[in-house]
Amino acid sequence: MSHANAALPEVETLALADLTELLQRIFEQHGTSSEVAQVLAHNCASAQRDGAHSHGVFRIPGYLSSLASGWVDGRAVPVVEDVASGFVRVDAANGFAQPALAAARGLLVEKARSAGIAVLAIRNSHHFAALWPDVEPFAEEGLVALSVVNSMTCVVPHGAQRPLFGTNPIAFAAPRAGGEPIVFDLATSAIAHGDVQIAARQGQMLPEGMGVDSLGQPTRDPKAILNGGALLPFGGHKGSALSMMVELLSAALTGGNFSFEFDWSNHPGAQTPWTGQLLIVIDPSKTAGNHFASRSEALVQQMRGVGLQRMPGDRRYQERAKSLAEGITLPAAELARLRELASAR
Amino acid sequence: MSHANAALPEVETLALADLTELLQRIFEQHGTSSEVAQVLAHNCASAQRDGAHSHGVFRIPGYLSSLASGWVDGRAVPVVEDVASGFVRVDAANGFAQPALAAARGLLVEKARSAGIAVLAIRNSHHFAALWPDVEPFAEEGLVALSVVNSMTCVVPHGAQRPLFGTNPIAFAAPRAGGEPIVFDLATSAIAHGDVQIAARQGQMLPEGMGVDSLGQPTRDPKAILNGGALLPFGGHKGSALSMMVELLSAALTGGNFSFEFDWSNHPGAQTPWTGQLLIVIDPSKTAGNHFASRSEALVQQMRGVGLQRMPGDRRYQERAKSLAEGITLPAAELARLRELASAR
Known part of the structure; x- marks a missing residue:
C-alpha cells in the first residue's frame, strides 16, 4: 500500500518477511552466497524493524560498495x-x-x-x-x-x-x-559512526564533545569529523x-x-x-x-x-512491536531503489 | 628513619614487607584469622605501595569498624x-x-x-x-x-x-x-567513593558532574554527596x-x-x-x-x-618502582596510630 501526503514524502509499508526477502535478493545479486545473503538480510531487516536506522537499509550501499570493490568475500x-x-x-x-x-x-x-x-x-x-x-x-x-x-x-x-x-x-x-x-x-566512541553519517546527510550539528576536525580541534560539524577529523571516546x-x-x-x-x-x-x-x-x-x-x-x-x-x-533496549522493543503489528515503513523512493538493486544487475 | 621539616608533617619511610607485616598484625588483633589477615594486608600494602591512597592504609579504620560491628566475618x-x-x-x-x-x-x-x-x-x-x-x-x-x-x-x-x-x-x-x-x-561512577571521602577530609571541591546532594541537585561539595547525596555514573x-x-x-x-x-x-x-x-x-x-x-x-x-x-596503570607502576627502591613513606602520626592498632587491644 502507498500513502501520499502534501507535506511528507511518499512512504510505503511492508512486512518484515518481505523486507528480509528483498534484502536477501539484493545481497545475492551483488556477489554473496545464498547462506551469507540470508544472514545479512535477516540482520539488516531486524535493525530496520527495531528503528535502528543507522544499521538498517541505510547500510545497503556500503555493503554493496564493499562487495563490488573485492575487499570482502561475500561467498x-x-x-x-x-x-x-x-x-x-x-x-x-x-x-x-x-x-x-x-x-x-x-x-x-x-x-x-x-x-x-x-x-x-x-x-x-x-x-x-x-x-x-x-x-x-x-x-x-x-x-x-x-x-x-x-x-x-x-x-x-x-x-x-x-x-x-x-x-x-x-x-x-x-x-x-x-x-x-x-x-x-x-x-x-562518544557517538556511533553511523549517527555521524546520518547527521552529515541531514545537515545537522552534533552535541559538544563528540569529535575533532582534521586539525584535532573540537567541532560540532559531522562533515568536519568525517573529512579528516575523528571521534572522541565516551x-x-x-x-x-x-x-x-x-x-x-x-x-x-x-x-x-x-x-x-x-x-x-x-x-x-x-x-x-x-x-x-x-x-x-x-x-x-x-x-x-x-x-x-x-x-x-x-x-x-x-x-x-x-x-x-x-x-536500555526499550525503544527497540517498542519499535519492533509496532513494526510487527503495522509493518515497516520506508520512503517509497528508497524502496524503489532497493527493488531496483534486487533485480538483475 | 624519620624526617622533620618546618613546612611539612613529619614522615617515616618503611619497606613494603614491614608495612605488610604491620597491617597483618593489625588485622589479626581485630578479629581476623591469620590467613585472612595475610591476604588483606598484602592487598592493602600493595595499594599503598602503588600510590593508590584511597585503597591503602586509609581503608584500615573502615575494615576495623566493620569487623568490630560483627557485620563481616574475619574468620x-x-x-x-x-x-x-x-x-x-x-x-x-x-x-x-x-x-x-x-x-x-x-x-x-x-x-x-x-x-x-x-x-x-x-x-x-x-x-x-x-x-x-x-x-x-x-x-x-x-x-x-x-x-x-x-x-x-x-x-x-x-x-x-x-x-x-x-x-x-x-x-x-x-x-x-x-x-x-x-x-x-x-x-x-563518575568518581570513586574513596576519592569523595578523601576530598571531603581535605576540604576540596570536586569537578562538575560527579554527584548530587540529598535533594538530587548537582553539587561539587563532597560532604553534600556523602551526607544523603549520591554519585552519578560516568x-x-x-x-x-x-x-x-x-x-x-x-x-x-x-x-x-x-x-x-x-x-x-x-x-x-x-x-x-x-x-x-x-x-x-x-x-x-x-x-x-x-x-x-x-x-x-x-x-x-x-x-x-x-x-x-x-x-592506564603507568602511574601505579612508577609509584611501585619508587616504593620498592626507596620504601613507602607515611606521615609519622599515621604510622604511630597503625602501630598502636597492631599492639594488644
Missing part, C-alpha cells in the same frame, strides 16, 4: 575450530562476521551449557552491523552474552593527539523473567580504556586485525572494517540458587522504582 | 564449589572477597588453561579494596582477566531520580611482551548501562546481593558492602597464532605513536 565459507572445552575459533575467511557467528553458534552454545562459560573468537572478519543482534538471541535462550568488535581507526585515545581506535562497541544481553531480555549495545579516560580493551579482546585475542592495521587503499569503495570479534557466553543455570532470570527482573523493577522511565 | 572459611569445566563458585561465608578468590584461584587458573576460559562467581562476600590487585596477577601469568564487583547504593542510574547502583568497578588485565601488564580498574547512559551490567554479573550471576539489597542498620560501624564478585579468565595461548603478548605490545606502541603519554 566466504567460515572455518570453525574446536580448540578447547570452552574455546571456539572461527576463521571468517575474509567474509562477514555474522555468517561466521552463525556457523559456530551451535558449538558455542553447547560448550557454554556444558562448561558454564565459553568464548568465540572470530578473526579475518568484516562487521558492518549493529552488535545487539549478535547477543540478544543468546538471552532469548536463557544465556548471558557479552560481545565486542573493533572497527577502523576513527577515535582519538584519551590523552593522545591522533586517532587510533575504532568505535569499538560493547554489547551485553541477559535474560529476565516476565519480560524481554535486558540488552544494550554501546559504542565506546566518558574520557574510562571510555578510552574500554575501547583499548575492545581492541585487545577483538583483535589480539582472536588473531584478527587491530582497527589501525588493515589497508583498503587498493579497494576503492571498501567500507567494511576487516578485524575480529569476541563473544563470551555464560550459562546462568550454573549460578548458586539458579534464579538468574528472576533476579534480573528484580533489578529492573528496582530501576523503575528509582524513577527510570526507559530501560 | 570466615570460603567454600569452593567446582561446578563445571569452566565454572567455579565460592561461598565467601560472609567473609572478605579476597580470601575467597585466593582459595579458588588455583582451580580457576587450571580450568582457564584447560577450557580456554573460566569464570569464578564469588558470593556472600565483602569487597572493600581496589579491584586491580585481583586481576593483575593473572596477566603476570600470561592470562587475560576481567573482573567486576558491585558495592552499595550510591549511584543514580542515568535517567532516574534516586540512587540504586554501587560504584561498581570494572577491572581488566592483559599480558604484554617486554613490559608490565596492561591493567585498568575503573569505577562506573559517561551518561553508557556508564549507567555498564553499571547495570556489573550488578547483573556480580550479584544475579553469583547468587550475591545487589548493591541495594543488604541492610546493615543493625551493625553500626559496618562499612564493607556485602555483595558478590565475578572474574573471567581467558587463556590467550588458545588464540590463533598464539601471539597475544606481542600483539598487545604492538597496540601499546601504536598508542604511544599517536601521542599517548601515559598508559
